Amino acid sequence: MSEHAVRRTAPRSPMAAPRSFLWTRRIFLALLTAFVVLPVYVMVSSSLKPLKDVSGKFEWFPSGLTLRPYADIWETVPLADYFVNSIVVAGAATVFSVVVAVFAAYAVSRYSFRGKRVFTVTVLSTQMFPGILFLLPLFLIYVNLGNATGIALFGSREGLILTYLTFSLPFSIWMLTGYFDSIPRELDEAAKVDGCGPVKALFRVIIPAATPGIVAVAIYAFMTAWGEVLFASVMTTDSTRTLAVGLQGYATLNDVYWNQVMAASLVVSVPVVAGFLLLQRYLVAGLTAGAVK
Amino acid sequence: MTETVVTPPSGRTVRKAAPGEARTPRRSGRRRVALPYLLLLPALLLELLVHLVPMLMGITMSFRELTQFYIRNWSEAPWTAFDNYSVAIDFDAPVGQALLKSFLTTCTFTVLSVGLCWLLGTAAAVFLQENFRGRGFLRTLFLVPYALPVYAAVITWAFMFQRDNGLVNHVLHDQLGIGDSPAFWLIGDNSFWALLVVSVWKGWPFAFLTVMAGLQNIPRDMYEAAALDGAGVWKQIRHITLPSLRSVNQVLVLVLFLWTFNDFNTPFVLFGKAAPEAADLISLHIYQSSFQTWNFGTGSAMSVLLLLFLLVVTGVYLLLTTRGRKTSDV
Numbered sequence: 374m375s376e377h378a379v380r381r382t383a384p385r386s387p388m389a390a391p392r393s394f395l396w397t398r399r400i401f402l403a404l405l406t407a408f409v410v411l412p413v414y415v416m417v418s419s420s421l422k423p424l425k426d427v428s429g430k431f432e433w434f435p436s437g438l439t440l441r442p443y444a445d446i447w448e449t450v451p452l453a454d455y456f457v458n459s460i461v462v463a464g465a466a467t468v469f470s471v472v473v474a475v476f477a478a479y480a481v482s483r484y485s486f487r488g489k490r491v492f493t494v495t496v497l498s499t500q501m502f503p504g505i506l507f508l509l510p511l512f513l514i515y516v517n518l519g520n521a522t523g524i525a526l527f528g529s530r531e532g533l534i535l536t537y538l539t540f541s542l543p544f545s546i547w548m549l550t551g552y553f554d555s556i557p558r559e560l561d562e563a564a565k566v567d568g569c570g571p572v573k574a575l576f577r578v579i580i581p582a583a584t585p586g587i588v589a590v591a592i593y594a595f596m597t598a599w600g601e602v603l604f605a606s607v608m609t610t611d612s613t614r615t616l617a618v619g620l621q622g623y624a625t626l627n628d629v630y631w632n633q634v635m636a637a638s639l640v641v642s643v644p645v646v647a648g649f650l651l652l653q654r655y656l657v658a659g660l661t662a663g664a665v666k
Numbered sequence: 667m668t669e670t671v672v673t674p675p676s677g678r679t680v681r682k683a684a685p686g687e688a689r690t691p692r693r694s695g696r697r698r699v700a701l702p703y704l705l706l707l708p709a710l711l712l713e714l715l716v717h718l719v720p721m722l723m724g725i726t727m728s729f730r731e732l733t734q735f736y737i738r739n740w741s742e743a744p745w746t747a748f749d750n751y752s753v754a755i756d757f758d759a760p761v762g763q764a765l766l767k768s769f770l771t772t773c774t775f776t777v778l779s780v781g782l783c784w785l786l787g788t789a790a791a792v793f794l795q796e797n798f799r800g801r802g803f804l805r806t807l808f809l810v811p812y813a814l815p816v817y818a819a820v821i822t823w824a825f826m827f828q829r830d831n832g833l834v835n836h837v838l839h840d841q842l843g844i845g846d847s848p849a850f851w852l853i854g855d856n857s858f859w860a861l862l863v864v865s866v867w868k869g870w871p872f873a874f875l876t877v878m879a880g881l882q883n884i885p886r887d888m889y890e891a892a893a894l895d896g897a898g899v900w901k902q903i904r905h906i907t908l909p910s911l912r913s914v915n916q917v918l919v920l921v922l923f924l925w926t927f928n929d930f931n932t933p934f935v936l937f938g939k940a941a942p943e944a945a946d947l948i949s950l951h952i953y954q955s956s957f958q959t960w961n962f963g964t965g966s967a968m969s970v971l972l973l974l975f976l977l978v979v980t981g982v983y984l985l986l987t988t989r990g991r992k993t994s995d996v
Contacts, residue, residue: 390796394899398793402804405790408867409811412822415833419825427825431836473708480705492706499717500921501976503928505949506969509962510720510727539716542709571701600815602931603953617817621935624821631825638818649813650806657879 420636427631442636449633454612455619456641462530462615463598466537470594471587474542478549479575483561493550496543504603511536512607528610536604541594548593552586553579588655592648599645616641728970732963743963750967761955765968767943768951772927775858775947779865780922784915786866787873792907795881805878812871820935823864827851827936852937857945865932869925873918880914881907916987923983924976948972 390398419427420442422435446452480486481493515527526532556579564574580587605617620641623634649656728750730743756762790808794801811819826833828851835848851860884907892902930949933941941950952972956965 390899401789402793405786406804406807409808411833412819412826412867413810415826416818416822427831429831430840431831431833473712476705477709480702484702486699486702489702492710495718496709496713499713501924501980502717502721503949503952503969503972503976504930505928505952505956506724506966506973507717507720508953509956509965509969510723511716513962514715514720514723535712536716539712542712546709596813596815600817600931602817602934603949606934607957617815620817620821621938624824624938631828631831634821634825638821642814642818645815646810646813650809653806653809657875 416635416639416642419632420639422632424630424632427635442630442632443640445630446633446637446640449630450619450622450637452616452619452637452640455614455616458530458609458613459599459616459641462533462537463595465530465534466541466598467591467594469534470538470541470545471591473538474545474549474590475575475580475587477542477546478553479579481546481550482553483558483571493547496546500543508603508607511604515608527608528613530613533605533608533613533615536608537598537601538594540601541590541597545590545594549583549586549590552583556582585655585658588652589658592652592656596645596649724966725970727962728966730963732966733961746963750963751971753964754967754971761964764946764955765948765951768946768948771858771944771946772948775862775865775945776923776926778862779869779926780919782862782866783870783873783922783926784919786870787875788877788908788911790870790874791877791881792903794878795907808874809871811868812875816868816931817935819868820864820932823860823867824852824936827860853942855944857937857942861933861936861945861947864936865926865929868932869922873922876914876918877911880911884910920980920983924980927976 418433418435421438421440422432423437423439423441426432426436481489512527515532519525519527526535560578560582561574564578569577600617602617605615609615609618620634620637623629623637727743729745729747731746731749732743753759753761754765757766794805825831829835829848832851834851838844839848849856851857888906888910889902892906897905928949929947930953933945933947933950934953937945939954941947941954949972952965952968955968956962
């Protein structure tokens with residue numbers, strides 16, 4: 374009887390773990406946490422150090438705390454301009470990318486049409502192209518298009534927005550298609566019965582139901598655009614430089630003010646990290662519905 | 667009572683559906699067929715402009731002598747057939763030798779980086795599967811490297827790897843007393859290991875995120891059944907968790923492989939424009955040889971070779987993993 378009772382409680386915690394498991398878990402997670410936190414600690418603590426602390430031997434603790442680096446970063450390089458460029462470029466790329474992806478995913482999820490499979494496979498396979506392969510031709514296209522038509526794509530924010538919005542597009546379409554698939558078709562049918570056309574049904578029914586997926590895609594698109602380095606380093610000029618390139622301006626000076634570099638790194642990270650951590654729930658939900666099927 | 671509750675909606679459905687259906691024949695036809703294409707059109711145009719046309723152009727460029735003189739008018743660059751390719755794969759000449767070396771470095775680097783990212787990500791996801799105190803906090807914390815912009819994270823690592831004022835040498839040399847003098851990490855042979863550490867730090871949270879999503883699909887009663895059969899935690903992980911992750915892993919490993927092999931951002935920010943030979947990843951190598959010499963023809967030929975290699979590896983990988991899965995299912 375007592376053995377029976379033990380057996381019955383077992384399923385409630387099927388992973389009721391032995392010591393070996395608990396200790397492995399503890400040690401592994403402790404080491405991993407240290408590995409993850411170390412650079413973050415260096416970034417935060419060094420950004421609060423006076424210059425002499427970061428020029429000499431590394432010290433775990435600052436000799437004195439100062440906010441000077443946070444004031445100086447705006448003077449050493451035109452960080453505010455880079456900031457504005459990054460916000461405009463990443464923001465616009467995100468908005469356009471999400472809109473385009475929602476339309477495309479709606480078509481793929483709700484319609485069967487000729488060329489559907491070709492479309493999805495082609496779009497996904499662009500993910501695997503090395504960026505370097507289309508960097509050079511795109512550079513030439515933008516330059517030549519500018520010479521021929523006067524539309525300044527090379528060196529302009531518009532050109533960068535156009536480029537970035539396609540970077541997040543394949544993954545966004547894929548993820549949203551999965552998300553839309555998980556929304557019951559009865560909802561569409563009900564909307565149609567109420568007299569909605571297909572486009573109206575998208576806005577009235579699908580988009581509200583897919584908000585977590587759309588938020589996830591938006592975060593992904595914004596992070597992609599905010600963090601891209603390769604195209605930003607080739608396609609921008611002094612006036613359109615984004616943070617990705619601008620931040621390296623500190624490192625090319627003769628004297629590298631590491632406390633300022635760390636302060637600037639922290640300042641440019643806060644918007645994306647905060648947004649990401651606040652909305653990560655949506656990202657995991659979106660991934661689960663879209664990617665893992 | 668139940669009758670009245672049920673009837674109105676169904677009655678409404680019938681009433682409203684009738685005019686709707688009457689309208690459909692008139693409204694369908696061309697519009698119905700065209701709609702999905704209209705919805706796809708923006709995505710299609712953008713993909714064409716930014717990915718497909720440039721890629722085809724890149725392939726054409728690889729057959730031309732496209733030097734700086736022809737940048738403004740690339741279609742007039744002389745056609746040279748396979749000259750660029752013979753330069754790229756002539757392993758006795760300096761250009762080919764450097765490319766081969768960079769390729770081999772990238773292969774070693776990718777295998778190590780993908781392996782470690784997968785290992786850390788899977789272990790962390792499995793250890794965080796069951797609830798315990800601090801689990802939610804750790805889960806959020808582990809995503810920080812993924813959320814940080816690449817350049818901010820990599821610049822911080824560059825600071826840590828500085829020879830005279832970095833944290834790594836302070837710990838290794840000053841505190842643990844390893845080595846006679848502080849080592850250089852961003853030049854010379856050590857740079858490979860520095861790059862690997864940064865790449866794993868940045869990459870493993872993606873594996874973690876994906877495996878975590880995959881774990882949610884494993885039904886709980888499988889563990890319960892195994893526990894009833896007397897299987898311990900380790901056995902459950904080996905016989906239930908890991909096999910269930912197979913389809914997630916198939917995609918995850920491929921994506922990690924492609925991203926790592928094509929990685930440009932990490933070495934570019936870590937080393938600046940000139941990567942040391944030991945850490946000269948292929949994307950950076952092609953970028954440098956294109957923009958330093960302005961010889962876009964050879965650069966394109968190298969990119970096309972890279973694409974072909976990735977296509978072959980992906981094809982073989984999918985073939986092997988899919989077939990393996992089928993036979994084991996039988």
